[in-house]
Amino acid sequence: MRTATAILSFVLALALLPLQPAAAASLPGGKSTYVVSQGHLKASSRENWVRLGTYRFAANGTVSASSYLWWQRRPEARQRTGMVPDKSCTTKAGGSASRPRMCRVLTAGGYTGAPDESRTGTFTMAGDVLTIRWKIAQAWTEQWYVRRSPDGKLTRLDLKGSTLATHGYGYGSNAAIGTRRAMSSVKAFPGALRQDLTSWAGDKLVTSNNQPFSLSSFRACTTTTSCLTYLQPSSRSACQKSGGCPNYGGGTKADISSIQYYLTKISNSDRRDTMWHWCTCLAMERREFCYTGNSHVKPLMQVIDDSGAFRGWVGAEASFSTGSSRKADMLAVFRLTDFR
Template identity: 55%
Template sequence: MFRTLRTLLMALLMAVAATAASALPAQAAAELPGGKANFVVSLGHLKDGARNNWVRLGTYEFDAAAGTVSARMYVWDHAVPKAREGTGTVPDSSCSSTDLKSTTHVLACQIKTAGGFTGSPTELRTGIYTLQNDTIDGVSTPTVWIKWNHTTAWTEKWAIETGTNLARLSFLHNTKATTGYGYGSNAALTTRRAMTTVQAHPSTIRLQGTTWAKDVTGTSGGVFHHENFRTCETTTWCLTYLQPTSSTACQKEGGCPNYGGGTASNISSIQYYLQKLSNTDRRDTLWHWCTCLAVERNELCYTGNSHVKPMYQIIDDTGTFRGWVGVEASYYPGTLTDPRKSDMFSVFRLADWT
């Protein structure tokens, strides 16, 4: 009788324990956001009239067994300007020219990137994460909450979307940031694709982002025509594109008062350079500027306020290139009453899934 009673009590306790466990919220242990461990992420704090803006770019690595996440980030702070730095790469003659009148090739200039991006990430963070379902716009949506081990409180929340061999993080909340993008897979963060593969990518790549310039935030969008870039025969790690334009985009605020208009030569064009920065990670960089700006200064290669945009490749589970997440950190290089007003920042994605 006592053995029967003891058996019944044990069964009851096990049932109660099972019920209690099923009532707990979903935990991070043994689960990954969208089933993916390795994410490339761009973040930014961008506000109208602000001088405390910043952008961050790097990687998040999730450990399901421990319920932890590690970030390795590059940081560009509005209040701490960093000069552009050369990458050491000048595109070869198959994809560049020293002839300013060329209407097909960019100028043979050393490609620039944001200061510090040729080195190692400067911000290493760790935190814990939790997976759960939240109601967003009336729909139950998988989310990931992250709490960073930081000197000040720092939490963030992303909606998780799953696609073919890829997961996407959609920005919902961040204690410090105002915008961001993230994509993840189970491909190692050392996996990247060559520039020839990037140029030959068969899907449309679209731009979406938030910008800051002249004290005003805005949005960016449109198709990024990677297929128009030239592959270089010798400097195979870079692509170039001379974009013809008859618009007045390069004449804004008097930037090109003498040479901004007309289509008779490449003076009204935009110079685009896209380069791989490492064989061992996913860093790429995009550099572009209006040709007329260099002509106004009587320069072959523009030394003024060009656009430098560090990026990380998005790679899916199969190792396929899917685009980039990136930021712009273009600090005005000259002396003005308020040079920081003329800095240019952005947080963006260039992806075939936006």
């Protein structure tokens, strides 16, 4: 009887011991908040898609995502951002002016509104590999290589593999998603941004890595301070006679291969920016001042490090053709950063 009583007392004592909390999950690179660009881009497909959004990781091993989705199954028209750069950084004249034209800046359809989708899942870390399993109707698992910047203020995600995506980029820190830098800080960025990109157009994939991005060439606007502009004087490969500009493009008597660039903020409360660009000669071919055809619209998310400093962007191009042919769409995922 004494033995039974002793055993019962021992069991009760164990039951009364304080519960130990579950071990906290290791955050990817020690960072909680990421901006992510990814896409399903295959040369043989006309159902390609790109996503741009945020991932938020918690110490309990869960992750949540909020994303904008652009899909060839549901092409969306370009939309106005509400930005018209002022005369200090644009011009109302045509020809060979040194500033871009004063036009209403466009972005991809839906990007000025709320994200298209949200999802949750779980994550694990094994060495330098992050695995995410999303809890959605179909199986969706992602794996990313996790790389920390030399200064420890930023973590980079390089896509290792995914059930659905073929290409992707991500950057994370512990800065809140509402932390962003004004265009004046972007313009003053002291580092060198370079671009890695995979694009789809005309049933072809093109990969372009380590391309310099001339942020210092952009002009700040005096009144519309949330916008930067740049007129690239010429291009060796784009805006040519053989590329849609038979009367005015590069290689013609007029030989105009300049490109109109616009960078503008989309939101005050999160990381959204956008880039819009188009060949000057394309507008001239249509006798337009502001081009209304297949311009390039590229939603961006600012990369912000632990100190709150601007470090570049991840982005997605979602330029759907204004015609009915999906072959003329232009899609891409890319990064423009100083940590690659």
